[in-house]
Amino acid sequence: MNPHGVVERPGPFCTIQDLGRRTGRRAGVAPGGAMDQRACLWANRLLGNDPAAAVLEVTLGGFALRFEVRTVVAVAGAGCGATLDGAETGGWRTLRVRPGQLLRLGYGAPGLRSYLAFPGGLDAATAFGSASAVVRDGLPGLQGRRIRPGEPLRWHAPGHRCPVRRVPDELIPPVADSLTMPLVAGYEWAEFSRDDRTRVFDATWTVDPASDRTACRLAGPALTTGPRVLDSTPLVDGTVQVTGDGLPLVFMRDRPTIGGYAKLGSVDPIALDDLAQARPGTPVRFVRAEPDALRRALARRESFFGIGDER
């Protein structure tokens, strides 16, 4: 089958993602999914796609896609530096493209990851109800690998037509110079020393360059390692774990489903989107969360983007 487009250059790290998987968690399968779910959701919404349609996640730019068909796509995400045949297009919008045109996503403005959505969603294999590639685990289609140079792509509704749509300026999330992450205290929180618990909200950490899709590692003041955990415990999204060196890490989309180190609790799931765009060195602080406010914000997001209980 003829491709609808060919990735000429994937950049440093480009994978197929969607909203990730819920059903496999029970069997130990990493959730996966777009690191910045808000940007992924906007890209699909601009095209009128299902919110869980498969997109490309482009990390650190360096990406070029040659179209083979007349179609429409959407770009979203912090600092995607999009150009079409060399002309700047801006992001958070749909783009009409013709066969032979070259779309590039660059790296320059703040942020780390951009999203490219296709009408009807990418045609990609799924496992446990999701097309999200978890490269470490070899899941699902493309054996879970990253996109390679020359990768042919097809999407479900290449003939889709829609007017040029843009995300309203006031709804485009700003990339902050520093992040304040609401933390729900939980897990072994009460077993950490009083000093540690105070330090969690007083200290400023920075995003460590060793961060990846599994975890955002934080550099800065060390805590004591906390209580000994006898058995691995099931993890929620955004779990903050303190590893042997006393430094906290925030688990991201390719996280394990259970964890055996002491944990402080979890951060606001919506704030993970901001963390996904935070470059190394970005200062990060924790503030005490009001769980019910986080729950209401999640419910509003799901209602706005039409996310349901399936997956």
Next chain:
Amino acid sequence: MITFPGPVSALVALPVSADRDGIARVLALERLARDALPEVRATIPAFNRLLIEGSPSSWDPEEAEARLSAAVKECVRSVPQIDAGDPVSLPVCYDPELAPDLEDLAASAGLGVEEVARCHSGVAYLVLATGFAPGFAYLGDVDRRIAAPRLTAPRRRVEAGSVGIADRRTGVYPAAGPGGWRLVGRVPATLFEDPAERIARFRPGGTVEFRMIDRGTYEAYGG
């Protein structure tokens, strides 16, 4: 104990041991929780704990706590029923050349290598939890005679298919990597090549049997 590790989730730690009895009661709790709570999106049982993830539009922590408390009482009181389904059967070669801790473990247990192999393979194990690595299952309980603590210094590399023992748990490393369990056997690594199959093989509460194979049969699998 019921806690709330995130804005739309509850974690129940049952006041029971983290062995076969623990997971059996946790699985009973999982069934009760799925019936008692609206719009449960995911549950993760592991050892004596259960995580329940709800839906943001309907999750009410006070309601969840009340209903889960009642469910906890019920499954702590009752005798757990295990509905394990068909066992997963894995061939294991108990050859010291493939299992570097087998002879030491046998010696400290006061048993022969053959006896350790019979002891390890003669049991239907229960999946107590999955995780650590995708496709890894914590299985229990190992016969007391061959229970052995983790190595003090983990190995930098354990081969895929290696069968380890840690205390009264056993498990199979699905991929090569570091590991600290005492290695007593080897499942042919060819059984771990397909990622989706490897990951989907074990589910909490399922049963696993190891059947002893000789070196020739092991080699015939492609090692």
